[in-house]
Amino acid sequence: MNARTLLKTVARAAAHRGRLCVPAAMALALAVGPGSALAAEHRAGLPACPITLPPVPSTTVQVPATAGPTGIPGATGVIDTGVCVRSAVKITATGTIAINTTRTASPWGDSTQIAGSDFPLPGVPAWSLVARIGNGPWHYIGEGPTTLVGSGELYLAVNDEFNSDNSGSFTATITPCVCDVRFGHVITGLAEGHWPGLGTPCSD
Structure with missing residues (x-):
């Protein structure tokens, strides 16, 4: 042979x-x-x-419209998802929350109302879904899929400066993903090769 x-x-x-x-x-x-x-x-x-590759388990978390950092009027605290991020996670979200008796918002928030300096995350649509890893900065999530890279506990909140009159909730689905996993360049006496498919970054 x-x-x-x-x-x-x-x-x-x-x-x-x-x-x-x-x-x-x-x-x-x-x-x-x-x-x-x-x-x-x-x-x-x-x-x-x-x-x-084995299927990656997902976690589903409810994010009440009142979820937000303490100190914001009516905020009941950020949501600890229980997901410890090792490298990255992909987040998608659905649902509708009521901002007051006449206005609603999806996880995208309201693009006509940009969050001011008194919001958890200024400069993005108000009333949107936001997330942070550990004590890091807040990030705009929307409906996703949005990938966050980092290491630590994952927290979710609604980007609002006044949560007292909010109701409803978003449903967030969190999927851990492994980014840039590669077998590497295998150096042998023959040649230097790379096996494709092992280096795909997590994306939709």
């Missing part, structure tokens, strides 16, 4: 087991050394191993 046939046999066996076969291929590559048509196949991305 020549080197090319052996490499393909290893790839098929690992694919059958549903496992990433890069380590086995690396060992084989180091064993056969440089040269031959195998080097060209290595650079082309062989072995073509299937990448099976």
Whole structure:
């Protein structure tokens, strides 16, 4: 059995087991050394191993219209989602809240009313969904999907300066994601290769 046939046999066996076969291929590559048509196949991305990732669990959290930092009139405190961000999270949101007896808002907020300096996050639509990681700054979320990068506990709130007359809630869905996970550049005696599909940043 020549080197090319052996490499393909290893790839098929690992694919059958549903496992990433890069380590086995690396060992084989180091064993056969440089040269031959195998080097060209290595650079082309062989072995073509299937990448099976487990489903990422999501967390659903209710964000009352009164959720906001203490100190704002009527605010009942920010919402601790219980999600500890390791690298990044993707957030989507739905729902409608009442700002007063005549006005409502979606998680996008109201683009005709820009938050002033007395809001948790000035300069973005008022009454929108905002989030922060740990003690970091607030970020505009809207309906998303919006990705936040950082490390720490995730908090959500409504971007309002007066929560006393608010009612209703948003529903936020939080999905942890792994950003920039790469197998890296594998240096062997054959060539330097990169396995695509392992470096996709979290995005919609």
